[in-house]
Amino acid sequence: MGSREEGNRWQMKLKEELIKAQQSATRLMEVLHSGSGVESLVDQVLSAVSKALVILDADGKAAAPLGDEHGTEISGLQKKKTLLPRRIGYRRRAHPYTCRTILAETNEDGYGWRKYGQKDIHGAAHPRSYYRCIHKHDRGCQATRQVQKTEDDDSVFAITYMGEHTCADAATLPVQGPPCVISFESNAAGQGVPSLKQECDEEVVSSHSPADDSSSVFPDFSAFMVSVAATAADQYDVTSVFRSSTSSLDMEFDPETFKFDDVFSQGDEYIG
DNA sequence: CTGATTTGACCACG
DNA sequence: CGTGGTCAAATCAG
Secondary structure (H helix, E strand, O other): OOOOHHHHHHHHHHHHHHHHHHHHHHHHHHHHHHOHHHHHHHHHHHHHHHHHHHHHHHHHHHOOOOOOOOOOOOOOOOOOOOOOOOOOOOOOOOOOOOOEEEOOOOOOOOEEEEEEEEEOOOOOOOOOEEEEOOOOOOOOOOOOOHHHHHHHOOOOEEEEEEEOOOOOOOOOOOOOOOEEEEEEEEEOOOOOOOOHHHHHHHHHOOOOOOOOOOOOOOOOOOEEEEEEHHHHHHHHHOOOOOOOOOOOOOOOOOOOOOHHHHHHHHHHOOOO
């Protein structure tokens, strides 16, 4: 595409910032065991990730054309919907109580889910599916989840769980967890922690355009980094920014073994 | 026949 | 006003 070298340049800048974040995260992991100085490290991680996102936003726009105009499915079906009566009492949740996003190779997790919607997400290659617990009505279970394929790997699902199962005894518990690639948990109450990619961007980079395509390099990693820091802060109750609750550091991620160079060498193939 | 899924409309939010 | 989350009628599948 011609702009290969420019791409390398902003990748280098991005890489620098992310390596900072990596180093800070590594130290954070150490500090978490001693229990002091977490706040400043979290700040460093957030700062580095924020800069990385700014770089992505400013320079990384060449990626992800996402040209799915898909105008091919104009089925000859006649309009079957007439105007519905005005829906009253429709309430949308203000903020999710808890959000937890995982990357999994399957959207099966052992729970019983009922699909209630699907949307094409602006700027995303794949539609997002919406599920709620099958026990919503008989047990009032408020758990919902959103499932979307990640953009760089069709075989990996990004599954966001919202709310908690209040039907835990209903024989729907999974035998064992899904094959998570990455998992993190956060508390998104109030002004709290972003859990979805886009919310994360808005949180970290203020006045960020909603139509971002920065996710082509790291679909979920930036959100993940922020959430790692936030979750750590949350768990140890060291900042007033994030509300505290009982959340677990649930991730299979080791900052000491994660190498950005590997990611970039792969991403280099992607960003043509 | 019954329950699950699909799909377009409705509506909240930024 | 655009986008995303939810609703619910129509449709599909067992």
